[in-house]
Amino acid sequence: MHNENKITSDIKAFEISYSDDILYLQEIRETYLTHPFFGKGEDKFLFDPCCCRLLSILIVGNIEMLAKAWYERTNISGLNDLYSKKHNCDKLKSFKELLDDYNISSEKYIIEKYLAIKNLRNALIHSDLGKNKKDMLQKNNLPSDIQKLDETTWNLFLEVNNRMMLYLNQIGLYKKNLSEQTKESLIKQRSPMVLFDILEEIQTYGENEFTTYKLSYEHSQARKAPRFMTKNNLRFVLWNNIEDIYNYIGDSNQEKINYVSLIEDTLTTWDFYISIVYPKYKNISIKDMLDVINIIKIYIDSENPVQLNNIPDKKLLDALKQTRMMDIIIKTTTILGLFIYLLENIDCEKNTILLNETKKIILAVELKIYYDFIRKPQALNNKFLETLEQKFHDLEN
Structure with a gap:
């Protein structure tokens, strides 16, 4: 055999x-x-x-x-x-x-x-x-x-x-001794890596609701959101911020860069972008994102099978979908990393909206990092992750 x-x-x-x-x-x-x-x-x-x-x-x-x-x-x-x-x-x-x-x-x-x-x-x-x-x-x-x-x-x-x-x-x-529903999902899978990962999971744990539907979010559900702004929209947003940043940094008469204004401009760009690629983001609370992170941490911790079994399949699937969406939304962490760095120069507590949006962005970047680990098993970017967690902790306190 x-x-x-x-x-x-x-x-x-x-x-x-x-x-x-x-x-x-x-x-x-x-x-x-x-x-x-x-x-x-x-x-x-x-x-x-x-x-x-x-x-x-x-x-x-x-x-x-x-x-x-x-x-x-x-x-x-x-x-x-x-x-x-x-x-x-x-x-x-x-x-x-x-x-x-x-x-x-x-x-x-x-x-x-x-x-x-x-x-x-x-x-x-x-x-x-x-x-x-x-x-x-x-x-x-x-x-x-x-x-x-x-x-x-x-x-x-x-x-x-x-x-x-x-x-x-x-x-x-x-x-394969699989349900027709599972077979149909696997047959249409465009990622060989995902397909064979699911098969190995079924072979180990058996076929259940989670393994049946896990494929649906990988390259279909999550990718239904528009992934690019129109050329004119992107030009409008980019030029506004490029000109602002240039004026701030290039003005020799200005003694100190107005970090608050820069950060607010960046948030305006983010808000414009997110409203196009994933409108539901605005309805996600900080608590929702923290719950997802806790579930994902349990999911990737192979030493905690008991805890994982206590999480309903649908809840785990929803958490993975959310993690996948953050990966799609955030094409690169570089810009948001710069945004987080700028926060060191201001007092967020004086601006509640800025504070909450900043926390959500930090958590979104964390989810992207965790998804990278789930998708390609390798060492987590622990240093950046620790920095993000510390930033969030500082803002919470």
């Missing part, structure tokens, strides 16, 4: 990497195209081909990694053909037969386009786009000129990647 526990460390590392890489590339592209200083997109005709070339390389790595990961866990013959050195025609036939064997509905053109993308990827890696490779791209209605890859190509590549992942997950989960 195939042992699911003996998964090579190499494939685990790739599971984590590819869970991020395509997502980051999508975010980089969207951020660049919506950046207030990007202009009117004069160089989009150059930027799109660049993104498509990078995406083609990541897609092949992602799909081959997923096929290998499922093969190591299930030993299903045919999965390994997808990353073998067989001819493309043989790979197409083998994978289509595998899908048919498992009664999985599929479209041949998706597999063909994936193999064409792999063809392009090989050409890019080896700087060799010969006649055969060009013919295959043209046969699949893909540009044979690597400078002509555009937004349509980008969207097609993403569709092929998602569909191929769907097929592989359906094959891997076909014989």
